[in-house]
Amino acid sequence: MIVHVLKKDVRRLWPAVIVTLILLAMLAHADWWRADPTPGQTEAWLNLLLPFAWACLIALLIQEEPLVGDRQFWITRPHRWPQLLAAKLIFVLLFVHLPALAADAMILAMRGFPPLQYLPQLLGKQALLAGALTLPALAVAAVVRSFTHFVLAAFGVAAEVLFLAGFDTPFPWHPVDDVRQGLAVILLTAVAVAVIGLQYGGRRTLVSRCLAVAAALIAGAVSGYLPATSAFAVQAEVSPLHPQLSLRLVPRSEKLPPDWNRDRVMVAIPVDVSGIPAPDSAFLEQLELEIDTPAGDRQQSAPPRVQSRDFDKRLLEAYLIPWNPLNDSSGRWLELRFTRATYDRFRNARVGITARAGVTMYRPGTKTWMPVGGPVDAPGAGHCSAAVVEGRFAEQMLKVLCESPSEIPIGTRVTVWHPESGQEWKQGWGGARPYYRGLGGTWLSPLHRGMTYFNLDSSGRAEKYQIPMGALATAKISIAPIQITGYAVLPYRLDGISLAEYVVPPQPGR
Amino acid sequence: MIRTQGLTKKYARNQALAGLTLEVPEGSVFALVGPNGAGKSTAIKLLMNILQPTAGRAEVLGVDSRKLGARQLAQIGYVSENQQLPEWMRVGYFLTYCKKFYPGWRDDDLAALVASYQLPLDRPLKALSRGMKIKAALAASLAYRPRLIVLDEPFGGLDVLVREQLIESILDRTPEATVLLCSHDLAELESFATHVAYLNEGRLDFVEEMGALSGRFREIEVTLENPTALPPGLPATWLNAEQSGVVIRFTDSGYQAGPSAAEIQRCFPGVREIAARPITLRAIFVALAKRARENP
Numbered sequence: 001m002i003v004h005v006l007k008k009d010v011r012r013l014w015p016a017v018i019v020t021l022i023l024l025a026m027l028a029h030a031d032w033w034r035a036d037p038t039p040g041q042t043e044a045w046l047n048l049l050l051p052f053a054w055a056c057l058i059a060l061l062i063q064e065e066p067l068v069g070d071r072q073f074w075i076t077r078p079h080r081w082p083q084l085l086a087a088k089l090i091f092v093l094l095f096v097h098l099p100a101l102a103a104d105a106m107i108l109a110m111r112g113f114p115p116l117q118y119l120p121q122l123l124g125k126q127a128l129l130a131g132a133l134t135l136p137a138l139a140v141a142a143v144v145r146s147f148t149h150f151v152l153a154a155f156g157v158a159a160e161v162l163f164l165a166g167f168d169t170p171f172p173w174h175p176v177d178d179v180r181q182g183l184a185v186i187l188l189t190a191v192a193v194a195v196i197g198l199q200y201g202g203r204r205t206l207v208s209r210c211l212a213v214a215a216a217l218i219a220g221a222v223s224g225y226l227p228a229t230s231a232f233a234v235q236a237e238v239s240p241l242h243p244q245l246s247l248r249l250v251p252r253s254e255k256l257p258p259d260w261n262r263d264r265v266m267v268a269i270p271v272d273v274s275g276i277p278a279p280d281s282a283f284l285e286q287l288e289l290e291i292d293t294p295a296g297d298r299q300q301s302a303p304p305r306v307q308s309r310d311f312d313k314r315l316l317e318a319y320l321i322p323w324n325p326l327n328d329s330s331g332r333w334l335e336l337r338f339t340r341a342t343y344d345r346f347r348n349a350r351v352g353i354t355a356r357a358g359v360t361m362y363r364p365g366t367k368t369w370m371p372v373g374g375p376v377d378a379p380g381a382g383h384c385s386a387a388v389v390e391g392r393f394a395e396q397m398l399k400v401l402c403e404s405p406s407e408i409p410i411g412t413r414v415t416v417w418h419p420e421s422g423q424e425w426k427q428g429w430g431g432a433r434p435y436y437r438g439l440g441g442t443w444l445s446p447l448h449r450g451m452t453y454f455n456l457d458s459s460g461r462a463e464k465y466q467i468p469m470g471a472l473a474t475a476k477i478s479i480a481p482i483q484i485t486g487y488a489v490l491p492y493r494l495d496g497i498s499l500a501e502y503v504v505p506p507q508p509g510r
Numbered sequence: 511m512i513r514t515q516g517l518t519k520k521y522a523r524n525q526a527l528a529g530l531t532l533e534v535p536e537g538s539v540f541a542l543v544g545p546n547g548a549g550k551s552t553a554i555k556l557l558m559n560i561l562q563p564t565a566g567r568a569e570v571l572g573v574d575s576r577k578l579g580a581r582q583l584a585q586i587g588y589v590s591e592n593q594q595l596p597e598w599m600r601v602g603y604f605l606t607y608c609k610k611f612y613p614g615w616r617d618d619d620l621a622a623l624v625a626s627y628q629l630p631l632d633r634p635l636k637a638l639s640r641g642m643k644i645k646a647a648l649a650a651s652l653a654y655r656p657r658l659i660v661l662d663e664p665f666g667g668l669d670v671l672v673r674e675q676l677i678e679s680i681l682d683r684t685p686e687a688t689v690l691l692c693s694h695d696l697a698e699l700e701s702f703a704t705h706v707a708y709l710n711e712g713r714l715d716f717v718e719e720m721g722a723l724s725g726r727f728r729e730i731e732v733t734l735e736n737p738t739a740l741p742p743g744l745p746a747t748w749l750n751a752e753q754s755g756v757v758i759r760f761t762d763s764g765y766q767a768g769p770s771a772a773e774i775q776r777c778f779p780g781v782r783e784i785a786a787r788p789i790t791l792r793a794i795f796v797a798l799a800k801r802a803r804e805n806p
Contacts, residue, residue: 004610013720064596070560073595076588078580078611358753 001080005087009064014451016057017095023050026281028103029432032110035385037401037449039442046439053229054096055137057328059150061091062141067199070144081200092134095127104446109171110404111447112383114338118405118446125446131189139192142199143208160216164224173305174410175360175487179231184223191215226426228304232358232489241361245275249494250331256504257321258334265343266504267336269497271320272358274491280361280485283411284320284332287489291336298343301355302337313344320357336499343499348504350496359488365481372398372472381408382448387418388456388472396458399425400477401451408450413480418455418471425467427452511536511658512557516566519552522780526552528712529566532671534690534705539681541699541720542692542696543791544709544801547724550559551590553586553709554662558588571658584612587651587684589644590662593659601646602631605653612654619683620653626679641668648676652683659684661691665698673698696792708795710802728786729766732758736781744777749801761789 010017027050030043039047065074065084104122105115115122140157144150195212198204220311236242250272257268289301300312317337334353338346370376374385382404389399398413412429430450442449459465467475512534521529527549533751534540542550555561557568559578568575571582599607605624609615609769624631626703627645636641644664659680667672680689683704693699699706707717730748734756740782744751747764755788774784 001610004607008607022744066594069594071590071592071594073593076558076583076586077608078592080580080585487593 001083002087004081005065005084006090009061009087009091011090012064013057013060016053016060018448020057020095020279021099022054023053024099024103026108031442031445031447032107034449035401035403037403037442037451043046044441047444050444051133054133055154056135056151057096058092058148059141059144059147060136061088062138063150066387067203068091068205072385074469085196085200088138096134097129099215100444101126101130103197104444107446109291111403112269113405113447117339121405122446128185129444131192132187135192136188139195139199139208139212142196143212145204157216160220164220173228175235175358175481176226176231176305180223180226180431183226183234184219187215187222227288228358229356229489232287232487234488239486239488241277241488243275243277243486244388245273245359245490247273247490247492248356249329249497250392252330252502255331255485258504259334261284264338266339267343267499268340268422268504269334269353269494269502269504270288270335271330271332271334271494272380276359276361280363281361283360283488285316285360286334287356287358289316289353291346292352292354293346293349295349299342299346299347313338314337318355334494347500350498353494353497355492355494357490357492359490360411360484361408361486362482362487363485364413365444365483367478367480369376369476369478373473374476374477374481378402379480379483380404380483381412381479382405383408385477386477393452396469398454398456398472399451399455400479401449402479403447404448405448407448409484410480411482411484412450413478414452414476415484416467416471417473417478420474421471423471425454425465427454447479466506511538512540512568512570512690514568515551517553517563518565518566519549519556521563523711525529527556530709530714531566532707532714532717536592536688537686538704539689539691539702540631540707541703542706542707542709543688543694543696543699543795544715546694547711548694548709549712550709551662551763553661554590554690558586558660578619580611583656584614584654585657587654587656587659587687588649588662589647589660589664591644591650591664591666592662593647595643595647597636598634598661600628600632600634601638604635604646605631605650608650609653610788614654616653619650619655623649623652623683624681626643626675629782633698635786641672644668645672645676648679650779652680655684656687659689660691661693661782661783663693663695666695677702694794700791703791706791708798710799715798723794724788724791726763726765727797728762728763728770729787729789729791729793730760730765730770730774732774732778732781732786733783733785734758735746735782738778738780741777745773749797750804761794763794763797764784 027046028042030040030046030251034043040331045393046403051124066072066081070141101122108118108122140153141150145151152374164388191211195208198208198211210221248271250270252270273282273284285304286301287304290298299316299414301318311501319335321333368381368384370384370386372388376384378384381402384400384402386400389397391397398416403410405411408429410429414427414429416425417423429452446473456469456472457467458469514530514532517530517616519525526758530549530553532548542553544550556563557570557575559575570578571585596604605620607619611638627649629642629646629649630638635646638646646663663787665676668676670793677698691699691703705717705719706723708715737756740751740753744760745764747762749761749763751758753758764770767786769786770786778779
């Protein structure tokens, strides 16, 4: 029965299968010839078009035996639903997942990564494809009356994704994004499986539709709005490390962080975090903070990493700096940026600060050295190379890029070292990026590609942020990936703080 | 073969079927009739587990209709005028595709049906006329000699010859089968139905053997000596009484030769002549429908 239905579906849908295979071949071809993290426009469009084509293929497949309605020929014929569903799932495996897996393996092989060595990553990507695309597409196709309705529903989902993308932060925020997207995919997968079971088992269309709509809305809300503190709490829960962390006030040092914004009053409170298990270090992010006074006045900080056009409404912003202690060893600061009026409310009081910080613990990995040009295999970062390229304004830049079947940690450090002068230029992974206009998503690629840039100076001067062109001939580049070892939420309370004591004077000339 | 008990289907505020209780005997040709919107198709869809009942229950081939599965469906041949066939399939492939689902499929029966219906095996279903599509669906439903044949308005819009051919083939190919047929085209039922159930606005008005039904309905024409107004309080079984001069006509739904004549003599003084004519199934239901309209 399974083979019988499968053969019928193949006979019916082979033209649509051919279309998806052509799109996949085009995408794979573009992917295996690309070294740059930024895709060409064709590849970027294919990253949208191919999932849509796959979703349409799945919809056509399900609509061969539609589950909604009371006039279908097949529902009065002796189909056994587990066998019918099995036939559909095998079709999806054969004509969506298997070609995708083969294409991914081919891309890895062409880019110099033995596919068998990266089988877990390849299978993981297929699981993600199933959870984010094929199972939800199967579920939607099972609750709509026709292919046209499916396309309309797909546009609805695309509109929701675009709406949520409007709230996206310009830079990835892995600890939070991973939880938001992971929870959304888990929810969608679970509900998709439930809907498919309900529809094939008993054609419970009304219940299934309600479930599907609710899941789409909740998944959208989770992926767009799940508070960062909750996301860190989830990460901490599944983290192998559960250290007892604490944050305390420390004596003020002479060196203050620079004041960047004279429209705001900047307060820098020196703090220290203890409890991070050796030899790990930690990135710290201020997630939520509230200032209170004995008189009962309170002020919460604005949510972190939220793009806001109405900057004036962010009355108080809170940061723990430096984010990466490797950037700066002069200590940590709780940095509060007030609007002038907000600061005036608290300036004469001894305030309490109640806050939660997100902690990402990591261990520095092995440093790998390469000359300008490369290439080199950097453990934890994949294949890396460096080249001098021209920027948007014809300026010269040194571009360092790496590609790997595994994710390249965001905290990876890239350092250019000039042996003759002993000078170093440091850059965080993805800390500098070129101007790029257009679609840039490559979520179907089996490779994670990343890059960072160093500005070059042809005048021969050696500056902090510019590498003299002449230094490149003998310069060496080190790639130092990190290994994330765990996450935690750090709640803390500081009492009796006089903000005026910690105000950072504006920089001269500003 | 089929038994229903208080079978009910509601759509929001609309009651499509209200407490249908009936029994379809094995081997019968059971016609479910009634005007459009009476609930005939809904009843059949409930029996076939296409729809779920709001209340009540039904048993088909000894199984609760809500649990009707592949094993039972392999013994049921279902054809409906509204069925969405896989139109991309060619007729030959369609029949071959169906074959695998039925252990009792008989190639010789299929060959005979194909020849009888003159089905063009190499043409896609979408290119066929409505009549040919019904023939293809019927061929795919008779080739495994089902125990139960369920036909939901299958012959609407077909010409008389095709209709006769299809009815004949059903009776010839599956003489043992029980046939449940729903239709509002009464002419197609008259020749072969053994039982009739009349549904109106979701309710069962009556269910009866065909012979008994034909026997108790007569069109009565009474000729009087002198014109007389229709007296009040005529028997409830006299439907749609009309007067034209000295002639009174009505449909007697409880006709019995002697007692009916006596009742007429009692109600109408000066009867010169009584004529009692058998009437067609169509006329019976026209009379019932008219009465229902006038006395809702």
